[in-house]
Amino acid sequence: MVSINKDKFKIIGYDENELEAISRPNISxxxxxxxxxxxxxxxxxxxxxLIIVILMxxxxxxxxxxxxxxxxxxxxxKTPTTLHWFGTDNLGRDMFVRTWMGGRISxxxxxxxxxxxxxxxxxxxxxxGYLGGKADMIMMRLIExxxxxxxxxxxxxxxxxxxxGVNTLIIGLCITGWVGIARLIRGQVMQIKSxxxxxxxxxxxxxxxxxxxxxxxxxxxGLILVxxxxxxxAFIFDEAF
Amino acid sequence: xxxxxLKRIGYMxxxxxxxxxxxxxxxxxxxxxPIATKxxxxxxxxxxxxxxxxxxxxxxxxxxxxxxxxxxxxxMGESIQYPGRxxxxxxxxxxxxxxxxxxxxxxxxxxxGLILGxxxxxxxSTWPDFVxxxxxxxxxxxxxxxxxxxxxxxxxxxxxxxxxxxFSNSAWFxxxxxxxxxxxxxxxxxxxxxxxxxMRTSVLDxxxxxxxxxxxxxxxxxxxxxxxxxxxxxxxxxxxxLGPRIAGIITGTIIVETIFGIPGLGRELVNAxxxxxxxxxxxxxxFFAFLYIVSLLLVDIAYVLIDPKIxxxxxxx
Numbered sequence: 001m002v003s004i005n006k007d008k009f010k011i012i013g014y015d016e017n018e019l020e021a022i023s024r025p026n027i028s029x030x031x032x033x034x035x036x037x038x039x040x041x042x043x044x045x046x047x048x049x050l051i052i053v054i055l056m057x058x059x060x061x062x063x064x065x066x067x068x069x070x071x072x073x074x075x076x077x078k079t080p081t082t083l084h085w086f087g088t089d090n091l092g093r094d095m096f097v098r099t100w101m102g103g104r105i106s107x108x109x110x111x112x113x114x115x116x117x118x119x120x121x122x123x124x125x126x127x128x129g130y131l132g133g134k135a136d137m138i139m140m141r142l143i144e145x146x147x148x149x150x151x152x153x154x155x156x157x158x159x160x161x162x163x164x165g166v167n168t169l170i171i172g173l174c175i176t177g178w179v180g181i182a183r184l185i186r187g188q189v190m191q192i193k194s195x196x197x198x199x200x201x202x203x204x205x206x207x208x209x210x211x212x213x214x215x216x217x218x219x220x221x222g223l224i225l226v227x228x229x230x231x232x233x234a235f236i237f238d239e240a241f
Numbered sequence: 242x243x244x245x246x247l248k249r250i251g252y253m254x255x256x257x258x259x260x261x262x263x264x265x266x267x268x269x270x271x272x273x274x275p276i277a278t279k280x281x282x283x284x285x286x287x288x289x290x291x292x293x294x295x296x297x298x299x300x301x302x303x304x305x306x307x308x309x310x311x312x313x314x315x316x317m318g319e320s321i322q323y324p325g326r327x328x329x330x331x332x333x334x335x336x337x338x339x340x341x342x343x344x345x346x347x348x349x350x351x352x353x354g355l356i357l358g359x360x361x362x363x364x365x366s367t368w369p370d371f372v373x374x375x376x377x378x379x380x381x382x383x384x385x386x387x388x389x390x391x392x393x394x395x396x397x398x399x400x401x402x403x404x405x406x407x408f409s410n411s412a413w414f415x416x417x418x419x420x421x422x423x424x425x426x427x428x429x430x431x432x433x434x435x436x437x438x439x440m441r442t443s444v445l446d447x448x449x450x451x452x453x454x455x456x457x458x459x460x461x462x463x464x465x466x467x468x469x470x471x472x473x474x475x476x477x478x479x480x481x482x483l484g485p486r487i488a489g490i491i492t493g494t495i496i497v498e499t500i501f502g503i504p505g506l507g508r509e510l511v512n513a514x515x516x517x518x519x520x521x522x523x524x525x526x527x528f529f530a531f532l533y534i535v536s537l538l539l540v541d542i543a544y545v546l547i548d549p550k551i552x553x554x555x556x557x558x
Contacts, residue, residue, distance in 0.1 A: 042371070133554065137248075141256050144537060147485070148260045148530035150522065152514045153267045160271070180482070183537075187481040187544060194550040222442040223478050230381050230435060237384060 057107060060100030068093065068101040105166060110232040113170045113177070118228065121178040122220075125185030126212040130193060140186070147179045173238055181227050188220040242545070245554050246538070253534050260530045261312065261523065265305055268519055308523065317527075318520035322513070328524040331509060336491075339498075339505035343491035345425040350432025351483065355476075357433065358440025359467060362448060373437055380434025389427040389500045396423060424501045428490060436479050443475040450474075473547055480547065484540035488532040 027035075037043055061068065086095035128139040155172040162168040192198065193216070201211050217224075299307075311318060317328035361373035447453060448471065456470050498505040506525070513521035544551045 040366070132552070137252065140537070141252055144256050144530070144534050145259050145263065148256075148526065148533055149263050149267065150510065150514065150526050152511065153264065153271070153522070156271055156514075157267055180485070183485075184478055184481050187477050187540075190544065190551045191477050191548055194552075222446055223439065226438050226442045230438065233382050 053103065054107070057100050057103040060103075061097045064094060064097050066094035066097050068097045106236045109166060109170055109173075110235045113173050113235040114228055114231045116170070116174045117178040117181060117231065118224065120174070121181030122185055122217055122224065123212075124178070125182035126189055126217055128182070129186035129189030130208060130212050130216060132190070132193075136186075140183075143179050143182060146176060149176075151176050173235060177231075177235075181224070181231075184223055184227060185217070185220055188223055189216045192216050192219055242553075246542070249538050249541075253531075253538075256534060257527060257530060258309075261309065261527055262305075264523055264526045265308070268517075268522055269301060271517070308520075312524075312527065317524035320513075320518055320521050322516045322518040322521070328521055331521075332506065332525075332528060335504055335506040335509065338503060339507060340491040342421055342424055342428060342497075342503065342505065343487070345421060346428035346432060346490055347483070347487050349425060350429040350436055350486075351479075353429070354433045354436025355440050355472075355479065357437040358479075359444055359471070361437065361441040362444035365445065370441075373441065377434040377438045380430045381438075383430075385427065385431065385494070386496050386500060388430055389424075389497055392423050392427055393500070424497055424503060427497050427501070428494065432486060432490075435482060439478045439482065440475065443478055444471055447471050447474045476547060477544065480540055480543050484536040485533060488529070488536040491532070 037047075086099055089095055089098065124139065124143075128136045154175055158168055158172045158175075162171070189212070198211060198215055201215050206214075308318065315329075317332070320326040320328065320331075357373045357376065361370045364370050453466065453470055456466050461470070494505075495507040495511050497503070498507045509521065510525045510529070512518070513525065541553055545553060
């Protein structure tokens with residue numbers, strides 16, 4: 001057995017400044033998230049497919065010589081050929097270009113609609129949940145009213161007032177759509193509100209809006225993401241309907 | 242708590258009144274009335290007579306007052322499109338059908354969804370997790386009508402389950418039950434999908450908390466740990482979305498009802514709006530709103546029961 005004595009060690013000294021130096025590059029929150037995401041093969045494959053679809057929606061229509069409106073009456077309901085890569089529809093229009101043009105609108109509605117809903121819903125739900133009491137009472141009754149008025153009536157009326165188009169559709173879908181996320185956030189915030197870190201923030205004199213934005217909403221982010229992942233396809237289906 | 246519930250019930254009447262008013266204004270600002278759209282060929286005198294019968298010739302505010310008056314007495318009016326059909330009878334006849342299907346679907350969706358979500362969270366990034374995520378994505382991204390038709394195709398023929406139709410309202414089990422199997426499945430799929438996703442996310446949040454570690458260290462077995470420590474802290478989001486879903490699903494969904502030929506309440510509202518059937522729109526809206534508001538109240542009560550940290554009333558400081 002080798003005995004370890006004090007004289008086997010030697011103090012080589014240390015530099016006060018060096019101790020404080022950061023030897024490795026700082027890994028930020030997002031970098032860490034990205035590193036973990038890269039390990040997940042399914043996620044990476046999905047990401048690549050998603051990027052391809054987005055790219056094709058942007059450049060797809062320019063790859064083919066046809067316009068999405070042009071009709072060719074000699075080629076109705078054709079299967080894919082070298083000329084029309086996805087075939088033609090019952091009116092003789094090129095399906096390749098039409099697919100990507102349609103994809104543009106679907107994506108626009110899906111992303112913009114969800115984003116608008118998310119911003120309104122998170123703020124509304126956060127405020128209602130955090131303040132509680134009377135404010136919560138009034139804000140939640142407002143949600144009940146908005147959710148209960150038939151959606152179809154609102155859309156018909158909007159179409160009368162505003163020009164027919166994508167943006168009108170988004171407004172129509174958003175008017176009633178933010179209610180769901182707002183209630184979800186409210187429930188979660190009510191649960192989080194009594195946790196210690198909120199108390200700590202309060203004790204440090206943080207304003208309610210800061211507590212909602214910096215402490216409560218980041219802790220509901222898992223829910224928000226799940227809701228988004230279900231809301232984008234829902235928007236796209238609603239638009240189709 | 243008791244005072245809070247009473248207060249909420251009081252507010253409910255106020256909210257219902259506002260909803261009735263807004264719907265009334267909305268309906269009357271859409272051009273066209275039920276008589277004009279459906280009966281262009283009628284002689285002017287007949288048309289006037291019909292208008293008079295439904296009080297459409299009176300000024301708007303009088304119509305509004307008389308409608309609210311009837312509503313307070315519990316009379317929801319008569320369909321203009323189909324004379325003789327009273328909305329009260331409509332609800333009495335069709336609501337049980339929709340409610341029965343809906344409740345079955347909600348129970349199936351909740352049970353299966355919760356179990357799948359918890360399993361997925363426990364086996365994160367292994368094959369059970371991927372299977373659950375696949376089911377969830379499938380449930381969210383495949384439209385309901387496609388799924389309903391697939392169910393009819395695969396289960397209707399081979400297992401001999403009826404593909405469409407409805408038996409009778411009276412028996413919950415027995416002969417009528419066979420007719421409810423496929424529509425219930427079709428209705429419960431979106432519920433299973435979203436419950437599983439939300440449960441998975443919030444269980445993952447809870448699973449890393451110190452109190453779960455403490456429970457594990459104490460040697461609490463898995464079932465007890467899930468039941469006592471995890472579900473209570475993770476179920477809040479599922480409860481939140483469950484309330485309106487119950488309200489929405491027991492009043493029927495138009496797509497599933499159309500495909501399976503079920504005499505439910507869901508298609509009535511859409512028909513009514515397309516036909517400008519004022520009284521039916523108003524009354525069904527109020528009825529749906531009533532169910533929605535009650536469901537939100539139940540959700541809030543459930544919050545407090547599940548998680549004592551949540552307080553509905555502001556405590557005095």
